[in-house]
Amino acid sequence: xxxxxxxxxxxxxxxxxxxxxxxxxxxxxxxxxxxxxxxxxxxxxxxxxxxxxxxxxxxxxxxxxxxxxxxxxxxxxxxxxxxxxxxxxxxxxxxxxxxxxxxxxxxxxxxxxxxxxxxxxxxxxx
Amino acid sequence: xxxxxxxxxxxxxxxxxxxxxxxxxxxxxxxxxxxxxxxxxxxxxxxxxxxxxxxxxxxxxxxxxxxxxxxxxxxxxxxxxxxxxxxxxxxxxxxxxxxxxxxxxxxxxxxxxxxxxxxxxxxxxx
Numbered sequence: 614x615x616x617x618x619x620x621x622x623x624x625x626x627x628x629x630x631x632x633x634x635x636x637x638x639x640x641x642x643x644x645x646x647x648x649x650x651x652x653x654x655x656x657x658x659x660x661x662x663x664x665x666x667x668x669x670x671x672x673x674x675x676x677x678x679x680x681x682x683x684x685x686x687x688x689x690x691x692x693x694x695x696x697x698x699x700x701x702x703x704x705x706x707x708x709x710x711x712x713x714x715x716x717x718x719x720x721x722x723x724x725x726x727x728x729x730x731x732x733x734x735x736x737x738x739x
Numbered sequence: 740x741x742x743x744x745x746x747x748x749x750x751x752x753x754x755x756x757x758x759x760x761x762x763x764x765x766x767x768x769x770x771x772x773x774x775x776x777x778x779x780x781x782x783x784x785x786x787x788x789x790x791x792x793x794x795x796x797x798x799x800x801x802x803x804x805x806x807x808x809x810x811x812x813x814x815x816x817x818x819x820x821x822x823x824x825x826x827x828x829x830x831x832x833x834x835x836x837x838x839x840x841x842x843x844x845x846x847x848x849x850x851x852x853x854x855x856x857x858x859x860x861x862x863x864x865x
Contacts, residue, residue: 643862736769
């Protein structure tokens, strides 16, 4: 038995100007931007969502710009298998997370649990 | 002076099977699907998000599948102008809402306020 929930979304931005991309989305959504430390900060800027408790980041990417959803879980392998049974497919494993593709075509990621209220809000899967 | 906030997101799905698309995303996110009445129900299925209070829908579309964000506001014209000043551009007006494109390339929509807690959570813009 494991649990999962929507973690939030990543705003994938193609182009060299991560700080400019983050500044736009921070202003558009009314969410403060927070620089991340080390190498993570070279590719990601966090947007602080006090409105809904979502994990939101602006990411610099090489592929075309898009928005992708993240699902957080306490058991990545079990969650990936559950999503495969629903029709999704594995695309690539990157460090601790899996990139998947929905049967409707969108890419999304299965990541480790991180929300402080994960246990209270996540769905329990048999 | 007006207000706005992230409303949620729409999962745009290309293909003829709206109900199948909604079934996948309902199962993946652990959110019950609710059929919408009338012609709206021919293109949209609502996903009920008790976890974060987001407005989430699965939409049948003719363009490639993607996820797009919605920003809700109490003054659509003022919000569109604010976003234009940040670098976004107007794409098309559809009924009450505006489709816009971010300077980073993603499409998003500016829609009328609908969240019950809009006044408490929205950002006030001068």
